[in-house]
Amino acid sequence: MSSETGRSSEAVLDRLSTVTGPVNRALQPLANAYNRLLGGYFGEMNGLQFVLIVGTLVGLLTAPLWGNYALIQSMVAASIWAILAMGWDIQSGYTGYISFGHSVLSGGAAYTTAMLIHNVNPELPLLVTIPVSVLAALGIGLLIALPSLRLSGPYFSLITFVAVLIFYRMMNPFSEYTGGETGLSGLEKIFDVTAPAASYYLFLLPMLAVAAALLIVARSNIGLILVAIRENESAVEAAGINATKFKIWSFVLSSIPMGIGGVLLAHRFGNVDPATFIVVDNSIEMIAMAVVGGMSSILGPLGGAFLIILLEDVVLHALGLEAELRWAILWAIVLAILVFARDGLFRKLWHGLERLGGDRR
């Protein structure tokens, strides 16, 4: 059934491309200038794709000019979640080792920040706490990766799921330092409600930087090897490449954005607690965003994060639905995408634009 609709939609696209082809050709010089300058780092695109990317970028950067307060607030949340979803993607999406444990990495970084301020010195500047917290995420990432990467497939996923439970349960026995169920509060809030526009960039710019860095990595040889591990791990080993080493690298690459995202999340709310920072639901949300956008594409999870957050926070909220129903609808959408559009919406859009642009060469 799906291949049938796929074929007919491709035919529609091909017919449309007679109209959109000339548009694409008109835009091509712009795209070519970009391709010559940066195409080697981020990948080449045609005119239509170039317009999509530049348009999105301009839209994100100018959001304070056209968006209202509520939208800006949602976009701050979406930026943080985009960092987390992309961080998940470089490890799980690319290697196919699906991790449910990534909320521990982001939560660990958030907790490190809070614990430094609470237990060490409340005067510590952000310049100290942020790097230490990101390093903590890296440490936790390796702590999870080293034993769990002995396993593969579903075993690996189960163990990372259990890792979340371990960290969640550690919160109570060490409640002297972690604040137990209630968590810790009193962190500096970098989202300033009186100047939402200025604070918005404190979240957007790190997100764009993470996206650019991960895109470069994903398109490098490292990214290629990670995909090869997903497709056929024994072939990678047979080619004389130590797959385990690269799987650990994928965790390292993933931990850093997870740490950044976790710290931003902590400073967004000004407090940390296990029920919003560590729970496995967080990991599942990241996975859902990556799935909706398209796993193993970096920009797909980015788009997925914005799509899910804006859908939940703005669109479904405007319909006046209760929180449970909003999430029920979102999970149903994610389920439908998993079943009917495995590759994700944004990958479909991207390839659709490629076809609409007609033959490039």
Next chain:
Amino acid sequence: MLDQILSVLLLGAVVSAIYALVAIGFTMIFGVGGVLNLAHGGLIMVGAYAYVVLTSPSILGGITIPPVAGFAGAVLITALASYLLYAGLVKYIEDNIIITFLSTVMVALLLTELIHHEFGASPQGAPAVLSGSLHLEGVGTRIGYMYLLGFVLSWITIGLLWYYVTQTDEGRSILATSMSERGAQLTGVDLTSVKSRTWLIAGAFAGIAGVILGTVEPTTPAMWLNPLANAFIIVVIGGIGSIKGSVVAAYLIGYLQQFTIEFVGQGYVGIPSLIVLVAVLLLLPEGLYGREFAHE
């Protein structure tokens, strides 16, 4: 001291029996189809809520269904829900392991939100099938009859499953499929029927566990996570796909948790079992009775 040990022995046996029920259903589905059914916890919740609805007096025009009939009905509903999950969703996507288990996660979350919407977050009171409790003077502990019923039912169902899987042709075809899908197919086993039966059995087990858990603990929309997490730990320790491993590991974990509650403290429950889990993974990655995951 002796009292505490006796109490650990008794409660541990009872709790482990319920864990075993959950873990067996989870492991059978994995063994036969290679499907990691993360909605298994959701099925437990379906069982518990079905029991609450069936036995509440407002349903069916004021006729009160006796708890025993409600129990049977809830188990039946859960088994059917499990079958529907297979026939309506998993059947079409089981070729891709990752897509399958991510889909079952979404089903579990969808169920949670829908139940949350329908019944609210507050715990629902489920009437006990057998009320009252056994007061053991010598040991100084109290065991609800529901726990004892769970223990007895667990062993009856495990016994029946063992008989079915080893003594009947239908059951043996399930065992054969879990050993080698291709081999079973070559000897004329109807895979669709085997998988349907497996999901029905796993659903019924989840239903029994759900009703018992729902009566001894609060029935809430969050009740699925802990049993599922315990089932994970048990199944990994026992070896994914092994029924015997699940039973052994369920008792190991059940006793370990009771021991921790009694001698270390409620707050630490779960941590020792996680340490055992990590140790097993490092020393025996396939679990106690597991075998290497057969490649296609």
